[in-house]
Amino acid sequence: MAAATAWTLIVAGEHGNLLTRATILDHSAEDPLFPFAGFVDQRQESPGRWAAAVEDGPLGYDLCLLRYQAGDGGFEGSTLAWTSDCVGASNTAALDSAQHNTGAKSLKLHLATAGAGNRASGYRDMTNVPAGMTGSLSVALRGDGTIPVAFQVYLPQVGLWLQSDGSWGTEAYVWTRTTASWNTPTTLAVTLPGYATTRRQHVTVRLIAILEHATTAGDGWLDDVTFHPHWDFFSAHDHDLGPIDIELYESDDASTWALVDTCDIEPRSFFWYSTTKRTKRYVRILVAGTNHEPAWFGELWLAQALAVAESPSINVGRADALPQIRSTPGHGLGTASVSALADTPQRTLLFDWIWSTEAAWAEFLTDVMERSGYGQWPTVIVPHSDDPDVLMVHFPEELAQAWLRGVMRKTSSQLELIEDSFTIWIP
Secondary structure: OOOOOOEEEEEEOOOOOHHHHOEEEEEOOEEOOEOHHHHOOOOOOOOEEEOOOOEEEEEEEEOOHHHHHHOHHHOOOOOOOOEEOOEOOOOEEEEEOOOOOOOOOEEEEEEOOOOOOOEEEEEEEEEEEEOOOEEEEEEEEEOOOOOOEEEEEEEOOOOEEEOOOOOEEOOOOOEEEOOOOEOOOOEEEEEOOOHHHHOOOEEEEEEEEEEOOOOOOEEEEEEEEEEEEOEEEEEEEEEOOOOOEEEEEEEOOOOOOEEEEEOOOOOOEEEEEEEEEEOOOEEEEEEEEEOOOOOEEEEEEEEOOEEEEOOOOEEEEEEEEOOOOEOOOOOOOOOEOOOOOOOOOEEEEEEEEEOOOHHHHHHHHHHHHHOOOOOOOOEEEEOOOOOOOOEEEEOOHHHHHHHHOOOOOEEEEEEEEOOOOOOOOOO
């Protein structure tokens, strides 16, 4: 992990964890009582676990949002997962099995009636995409040699169009193709406008294929549409890992994998962070070696983290305490409980910040509190760049409500810790 200055890392929001909307790929057998879906459901008491102590247990994920929402771009099913938006007699947008770049089908646009205002078009909405997210966009286009087929990206709630250079502005084409052959898909790095522009935490991203011409009819095709977010943060919350490694890999094709890094494993929870975002579509989390028993995790996070520069006006710390839980009557007042976690330090996060400027206060409200739903959704916090600890917490309701009313510029609170609630771990 790398960082130039001291920071506090924060990941917040219903869709802050990229794995919640990723498609799981290669993996060894899961425990039917604790399936791998428990790794990313943001729920307490819901861990995931392997079925057996396996050697080099992988967890591979496809980060493509379109595959998660539409399945392979929306063209491989029996019905079109895109919305037809054609204007003009006999202009159509439909599945086509005669032409396709990969797979078995593509989206064919047929412009039978040209003219001003007429079009053959189809679109697909990616919903609830976090504002400010960075990612990679790629498509395959084919023309018929007469008129260009075009691809556009539009934010309907904001009124902005993606430009060919990755910026945002008025209506424009991102790519066009006239030649009667498939292009080699190119990748465009895209950064969605942030909250200051969108005035909302999540936006709808509309992907549009369009064929239009003033005088000439023709056909065009679209295939292999992908958009996947980038990431710079990984964390694992509660685990039973023995003397093994957790290795992070990335890939463009889910076949050839490159090692990103090996995580520094801490006894309870651990994280990995880099100031350079990883940009490939596929990620693999590898339990490298053989664990002493079936490995399990309470929760896994892959994210784009918010790095808050530390200053004397910001103080985030943690405290550990051994719970003094007494047993039921009849066993003696001094007898400790035999609860699975009774002899394990229970951690809390002490949150003590003073915002010296209105801008800093506004950033925290929008990028942290609003994204967490004012305590509704879990938040992951790394208190300090020099501390290996990482905690998954909820903001207490009364604290969140005070922030919501805008009555606090200084706060000190003990946050509710979600961890220590995954009870299949018996020390």
